[in-house]
Amino acid sequence: MGKCIVVTSGKGGVGKTTTSANLGGGLASLGKSVLLADVDIGLRNLDIILGLEKRIVYDVMDVMEGRCKIQQAIVKDKRISSLYLLAASQIHDKSDLAELIDRFGEIIKGLKNQFDYVILDSPAGIEQGFMAASNFADEAIVVTTPEVTAVRDADRVIGLLEAKGIKDHYLVLNRYRYAMVKSGNMLDVEDVLHILGIQLLGIVPEDPEIITFANKGELIVTSDITNAGKAFQRISRRLMGEKVDFPSFEEEKGLLKKIKDFLRLG
Amino acid sequence: MDKNRRFRLVGSKGALRLVIEQRSSLSDIINYVKIFFESNKRFFEGTKVVFEIQPLCDLETSFIEQLKLKLAKFEEIESFKFEDLDLTDKGVKNVESIDDKICFDKMPTKYIYKSLRSGQKVDFKGNVIILGDVNPGSKISAGGSVIVLGSLKGVVQAGILDASSIVFALDFDPVQLQIGGFFELSTDDSKDLNDNVVAYYKDNKINIESWKGRKFLIGE
Numbered sequence: 031m032g033k034c035i036v037v038t039s040g041k042g043g044v045g046k047t048t049t050s051a052n053l054g055g056g057l058a059s060l061g062k063s064v065l066l067a068d069v070d071i072g073l074r075n076l077d078i079i080l081g082l083e084k085r086i087v088y089d090v091m092d093v094m095e096g097r098c099k100i101q102q103a104i105v106k107d108k109r110i111s112s113l114y115l116l117a118a119s120q121i122h123d124k125s126d127l128a129e130l131i132d133r134f135g136e137i138i139k140g141l142k143n144q145f146d147y148v149i150l151d152s153p154a155g156i157e158q159g160f161m162a163a164s165n166f167a168d169e170a171i172v173v174t175t176p177e178v179t180a181v182r183d184a185d186r187v188i189g190l191l192e193a194k195g196i197k198d199h200y201l202v203l204n205r206y207r208y209a210m211v212k213s214g215n216m217l218d219v220e221d222v223l224h225i226l227g228i229q230l231l232g233i234v235p236e237d238p239e240i241i242t243f244a245n246k247g248e249l250i251v252t253s254d255i256t257n258a259g260k261a262f263q264r265i266s267r268r269l270m271g272e273k274v275d276f277p278s279f280e281e282e283k284g285l286l287k288k289i290k291d292f293l294r295l296g
Numbered sequence: 297m298d299k300n301r302r303f304r305l306v307g308s309k310g311a312l313r314l315v316i317e318q319r320s321s322l323s324d325i326i327n328y329v330k331i332f333f334e335s336n337k338r339f340f341e342g343t344k345v346v347f348e349i350q351p352l353c354d355l356e357t358s359f360i361e362q363l364k365l366k367l368a369k370f371e372e373i374e375s376f377k378f379e380d381l382d383l384t385d386k387g388v389k390n391v392e393s394i395d396d397k398i399c400f401d402k403m404p405t406k407y408i409y410k411s412l413r414s415g416q417k418v419d420f421k422g423n424v425i426i427l428g429d430v431n432p433g434s435k436i437s438a439g440g441s442v443i444v445l446g447s448l449k450g451v452v453q454a455g456i457l458d459a460s461s462i463v464f465a466l467d468f469d470p471v472q473l474q475i476g477g478f479f480e481l482s483t484d485d486s487k488d489l490n491d492n493v494v495a496y497y498k499d500n501k502i503n504i505e506s507w508k509g510r511k512f513l514i515g516e
């Protein structure tokens with residue numbers, strides 16, 4: 031029996047889809063079978079990040095409304111052999127999902143028998159559809175950026191998850207900028223953890239490569255030379271229960287210094 | 297609530313006391329009470345309070361009677377108390393110091409074994425003890441004292457029914473604080489006072505002090 035993990039946030043645009051895709055890719059690269067399900071109906075983009083949009087014939091709504099079998103709607107990733115996608119519908123609006131919630135639960139249950147991990151890329155926590163997604167999840171990953179408003183909204187969502195009885199929740203701190211934290215212009219990890227008080231799964235630095243990879247339809251987690259790619263690799267291993275050290279602030283500073291020295295020399 | 301107002305509502309030993317310091321119009325007073333009940337709707341839901349009227353200026357009996365008639369329309373008010381109030385105390389007994397006995401027994405106490413997160417609210421007609429944090433965006437409304445065994449970064453309204461209540465936090469940084477109808481907005485100059493802080497009402501203002509070295513006697 032696999033695990034269903036919902037990836038959510040308080041605010042939109044903080045990196046849920048990026049995290050879902052790269053965590054899925056990371057776990058699959060480590061040998062797990064992973065199904066990524068896009069539950070952000072109407073705002074589908076998991077297929078684009080994976081470069082699979084041309085292969086989508088059926089989506090989750092077609093399955094729920096009985097137009098196809100679940101196996102017909104699952105698309106295999108081009109590069110990672112044990113990674114699969116169940117796309118969201120673009121046409122239906124989100125309210126439809128609420129009506130079909132029981133059917134959705136059955137689908138998730140079936141998928142958990144088939145895959146090691148079922149990852150739900152969910153809408154932001156105050157939106158409809160979040161409830162549907164989190165109803166059937168065993169664990170939750172809350173994504174936030176180190177901004178006061180995003181953290182406040184993340185806190186609210188954690189409260190909602192706790193009220194639903196989801197006790198296993200982890201934090202991914204995205205778009206972290208070490209230089210800005212150092213200059214005191216950004217909340218640091220400690221500040222964020224002090225408020226949210228949940229387990230930190232990982233910190234993903236701000237990295238322009240994320241956008242480059244997304245545009246190519248490739249997952250940055252497969253790249254060993256990007257900072258964000260390495261961060262997602264660590265996050266995947268931690269989710270599997272491995273103890274992976276957090277690279278310290280000092281190291282990152284060291285890296286920055288090296289780059290600066292390099293530029294000065296060159 | 298500013299200090300110069302002519303009348304105010306103060307929590308007093310489980311009752312609500314309307315202290316009228318200077319003569320004011322009936323409609324002003326009624327309007328003030330109305331806003332008070334409206335902004336504390338959840339707190340008063342399903343309960344009624346004893347309402348005391350305490351004039352600190354000369355008011356005719358007819359004025360008081362008219363006031364009572366109008367106030368009687370509020371469903372939150374159970375009964376009035378007027379004649380046998382101790383007029384020597386100015387509405388609230390000053391807590392001379394925190395070493396004074398603070399009587400928790402006057403009201404029931406609710407324990408909360410988790411942190412309050414953004415958007416969550418607690419309304420309780422007694423004392424509230426939180427074994428966790430009170431995060432930004434959350435709010436506590438308590439009839440009595442509020443003790444936070446964690447970080448206090450939300451909004452606290454304590455002593456709604458007893459202005460001699462206290463607010464204590466291990467890490468004290470509320471967005472907004474109110475005790476018994478008196479406001480204290482969080483200010484940056486209280487920033488250096490963070491650990492083990494107690495707040496209480498005295499001399500028409502909220503005092504915020506370090507807890508260090510204090511004795512805290514509960515009950516008898």
Ligand SMILES: Nc1ncnc2c1ncn2[C@@H]1O[C@H](COP(=O)(O)OP(=O)(O)O)[C@@H](O)[C@H]1O
Pocket residue numbers: 039041042043044045046047048049204205206234235236237238240241244258
């Ligand atoms: N660590 C990062 N560094 C740079 N850009 C990022 C990072 N994380 C996300 N982004 C960009 O931010 C945008 C929103 O991310 P997305 O994952 O779609 O958020 P959500 O699913 O929460 O709406 C995308 O354009 C994405 O490429």
Ligand SMILES: [Mg+2]
Pocket residue numbers: 046047048070075
């Ligand atoms: Mg998204």
